[in-house]
Amino acid sequence: MDTSQYLEIFLDETKEHLQNLNTQIMDLEQNPENMDTINEIFRAAHSLKGMAGTMGYKRMQNLTHDMENVFSEVRNGTFKVQPDMIDVLFRCLDALEEYLANIQQTTEEGTNDNEELIKILNDILKNNGEVKPSSDMSAPADNKAEQSAADTAAGDASGANREKWHDIKIGDTEKMLIEKANSEGLKVYGVSVYVEEACVLKAARAFLVFKALEKLGEIIVSSPTAQDIEDEKFELSFSLIFISGNTRDEVIAAIKSVSEIEEALCEEYKVEAPAQAAAPEPEKQDVKSAETKPAAAAPAAAPKAAPAASAKPAASGGANKPAAKPVVNRTVRVDIEKLDNLMNLVSELIIAKNSLVAATAAEGKDNNSAVNEQIEYLESVTTNLHESVMKVRMVPIESVVAKFPRMIRDLSKKLDKKMELYMTGEDTELDRTVVDEIGDPLMHMLRNSADHGLEPNDVRVANGKPEVGSIFLDAYQDGNNVVISVRDDGGGVNIEAVKNKAIERGTITPEQAENMTEKEVIDLLFLPSFSTAKKVSDVSGRGVGLDVVKSKIESLSGEVEVKNKFGEGSSWIIRLPLTLAIIQALMVVVGDEKYAIALGSIQTIEDVSPSDIKLVQAKEVIHIRGTVIPIIRLNKVLDIESTADESKNLTVIIVKKGDKQAGLVVDELIGQQEVVIKSMGKYIKVPKIISGATILGNGDVALILDANALI
Amino acid sequence: MDEVKVMDEQKRNESLNRPVERDTTQYIVTQLGNEQYGIDIKYISNIVRMQKITRVPKVYGYIKGVINLRGEVIPTISLRLKMGLPEDEITKKTRIIILKLEQHESIGVLVDEVKEVVTLDDEHVERVSYDKDDKAKFLSGVGKYDGKLISLLDITAVLSDVVDA
Numbered sequence: 017m018d019t020s021q022y023l024e025i026f027l028d029e030t031k032e033h034l035q036n037l038n039t040q041i042m043d044l045e046q047n048p049e050n051m052d053t054i055n056e057i058f059r060a061a062h063s064l065k066g067m068a069g070t071m072g073y074k075r076m077q078n079l080t081h082d083m084e085n086v087f088s089e090v091r092n093g094t095f096k097v098q099p100d101m102i103d104v105l106f107r108c109l110d111a112l113e114e115y116l117a118n119i120q121q122t123t124e125e126g127t128n129d130n131e132e133l134i135k136i137l138n139d140i141l142k143n144n145g146e147v148k149p150s151s152d153m154s155a156p157a158d159n160k161a162e163q164s165a166a167d168t169a170a171g172d173a174s175g176a177n178r179e180k181w182h183d184i185k186i187g188d189t190e191k192m193l194i195e196k197a198n199s200e201g202l203k204v205y206g207v208s209v210y211v212e213e214a215c216v217l218k219a220a221r222a223f224l225v226f227k228a229l230e231k232l233g234e235i236i237v238s239s240p241t242a243q244d245i246e247d248e249k250f251e252l253s254f255s256l257i258f259i260s261g262n263t264r265d266e267v268i269a270a271i272k273s274v275s276e277i278e279e280a281l282c283e284e285y286k287v288e289a290p291a292q293a294a295a296p297e298p299e300k301q302d303v304k305s306a307e308t309k310p311a312a313a314a315p316a317a318a319p320k321a322a323p324a325a326s327a328k329p330a331a332s333g334g335a336n337k338p339a340a341k342p343v344v345n346r347t348v349r350v351d352i353e354k355l356d357n358l359m360n361l362v363s364e365l366i367i368a369k370n371s372l373v374a375a376t377a378a379e380g381k382d383n384n385s386a387v388n389e390q391i392e393y394l395e396s397v398t399t400n401l402h403e404s405v406m407k408v409r410m411v412p413i414e415s416v417v418a419k420f421p422r423m424i425r426d427l428s429k430k431l432d433k434k435m436e437l438y439m440t441g442e443d444t445e446l447d448r449t450v451v452d453e454i455g456d457p458l459m460h461m462l463r464n465s466a467d468h469g470l471e472p473n474d475v476r477v478a479n480g481k482p483e484v485g486s487i488f489l490d491a492y493q494d495g496n497n498v499v500i501s502v503r504d505d506g507g508g509v510n511i512e513a514v515k516n517k518a519i520e521r522g523t524i525t526p527e528q529a530e531n532m533t534e535k536e537v538i539d540l541l542f543l544p545s546f547s548t549a550k551k552v553s554d555v556s557g558r559g560v561g562l563d564v565v566k567s568k569i570e571s572l573s574g575e576v577e578v579k580n581k582f583g584e585g586s587s588w589i590i591r592l593p594l595t596l597a598i599i600q601a602l603m604v605v606v607g608d609e610k611y612a613i614a615l616g617s618i619q620t621i622e623d624v625s626p627s628d629i630k631l632v633q634a635k636e637v638i639h640i641r642g643t644v645i646p647i648i649r650l651n652k653v654l655d656i657e658s659t660a661d662e663s664k665n666l667t668v669i670i671v672k673k674g675d676k677q678a679g680l681v682v683d684e685l686i687g688q689q690e691v692v693i694k695s696m697g698k699y700i701k702v703p704k705i706i707s708g709a710t711i712l713g714n715g716d717v718a719l720i721l722d723a724n725a726l727i
Numbered sequence: 728m729d730e731v732k733v734m735d736e737q738k739r740n741e742s743l744n745r746p747v748e749r750d751t752t753q754y755i756v757t758q759l760g761n762e763q764y765g766i767d768i769k770y771i772s773n774i775v776r777m778q779k780i781t782r783v784p785k786v787y788g789y790i791k792g793v794i795n796l797r798g799e800v801i802p803t804i805s806l807r808l809k810m811g812l813p814e815d816e817i818t819k820k821t822r823i824i825i826l827k828l829e830q831h832e833s834i835g836v837l838v839d840e841v842k843e844v845v846t847l848d849d850e851h852v853e854r855v856s857y858d859k860d861d862k863a864k865f866l867s868g869v870g871k872y873d874g875k876l877i878s879l880l881d882i883t884a885v886l887s888d889v890v891d892a
Contacts, residue, residue, distance in 0.1 A: 363798075699834040700783065709800040718781065
């Protein structure tokens, strides 16, 4: 992966993180117990590690990884921050700054492995917070006293003690519970559970373990807290203290019954009255164990929350965020069929609403202002509902375009042309049905660009272009449409070559070729079996492609437009409707029939006097604001008698397709309406000018005119 | 709603296809002018009264247009025009028979009148030869029932023609 374009960002952000770390560690020296600061340091170290890893700076990654490990333990409360540790940390920061300086100058991180620092960091981990790399392990003074010698020896490769339940700090309540349990003959276990590294839903597994254990007995305290485990704020393990009448093996079996659990450690837990723990107060003995169960989590969470709150004003540094619950978008997976069903119901609702509007309009206007008000309200609700459902159905086109960079890379190899694909707007959203269909046409167009569009490298160089060809895939929303354009900086379509080919194929006569506009010539490309590729490759050139692209896009109610500049490249622009199900339409009357015209294609509506209609080449045109627009009399297209008075002004709807315009003459306008597009089934082969049907408020069916097909 | 209908349809088809009574088929007898035509009941999902048909421009003449059947847009053809008879006269007895050949694909057929349901066994059905009349290709046979002759429609043939058109 070429990361050079990110280097600047990396440098900026790393500096920021290092600065932040410096400030935070200084702060930590003053308040070694401040959880907020520790969290912030952990986060910064973690980000640094990730960034360094992405950029391929292995040494930097290793060092930050070890720093992160140390802080992870501090954060989990395994050991406390000590002054010696601060010194080590500052030395680490210095080392990181050195890497950064190297990167800035040479883009390489240098060769200093800082093994010594890494060793010290690992020793800290091994020795539970003690900095001095001494061989004898002096257990920390506080609650580590209860560790048995055997346990201390059982450190794993990472140096941390695997039986982490020893690190759980127990308060008075827990202690009391433990004693109560002991007096009742129940056993108290310390349990540490390790989740498999590959496990995706750690929180879910932990939850299942909790569930399983709760069947056997009672969990009195856990580390991390139940809330944190639920939020997946733990690495690969969690520990708890557990009261049960069952044997150790039964407890382990219960935990192991949950899948993706790597290891479950369980031993009897003994309270050896650590120094700071006060003796249990006898009056608390009568607290029912059932009542303390929910309370058990509270004391564990409280110490964490309290310093966090108090630390906020004290903590310095702009980047310091309160240790709040992470803001994650909650999602639900839904079967697309359910969404389709929902969409259909919304469609029905809109039809029903339209019926209601029609019915009240027929009733007359007097005395129903309250009804009208409610209908207006209903209208806004249904419109919002429709929009929401539509949004739910929208998916980013990313899922389709994500495979293209790889495809272009392969094509580049296969065609022996250097090329680069630049994509923007991958997050542009489209109705799912459209996204599913758009992949193949886009792939065809990209292949076309790669194969036909871009010239071979030597030709490019000879023409004074950069050797590496560029293909751009841009997607963006434009009103009610989504535009996806495939653009290349290649040779563009050679109009003459296309003409010659067409003549050769007998598609057009040489005389016709003389008079063809560039656009007409390009339209030839979309005819079936038309390929100008001189050599047929397995990439493109078999003459299936562009016609398939076109029919596919048209079946999605979209359109393809080509902008071509010979010698400079071409762009192929696909314009698609946001949704296929419900559109805003203008209802018109032609003869005695009602038709809907999609609002998206309408530009203006003009009132034209019959005397303004001129004849150009025996075709009727009107002259509006400097443009000559051909007019189409819809009654003639639709084979119906017009009811409008010939001598009166005509209502002309100006529609636009690409850069072409046309005026549609209708008899009457009804108004704008939300219409639900219904398929007309396959038993009827509808003409192209009809894009579908819709059901009106009175239950009648009206046809939807496709203005694009008329132009 | 829709699913339930389809399910029923399928169930009915299954039960009809099962040879409970051997070699008998039920037909719905419809009147077209002076003739009677029978449509195999297994294709019929519904019979509705005449309602407003929206004309679709630039299609074959026998395609009358589309109707709204409980929120679905269904194309409707005139069996009269299809069979070479004069244009329909809409009366109170005019009905639209909704045929369903596959899921989610329905078509309406306009007839003058729906008479009755008859059960014919193979003995009472005579095959017709194709050559003499072009329209005969839409028939699967002629049934004799109660002294009357009923032309039995081969619905798939009628509709395949529509699909091709």
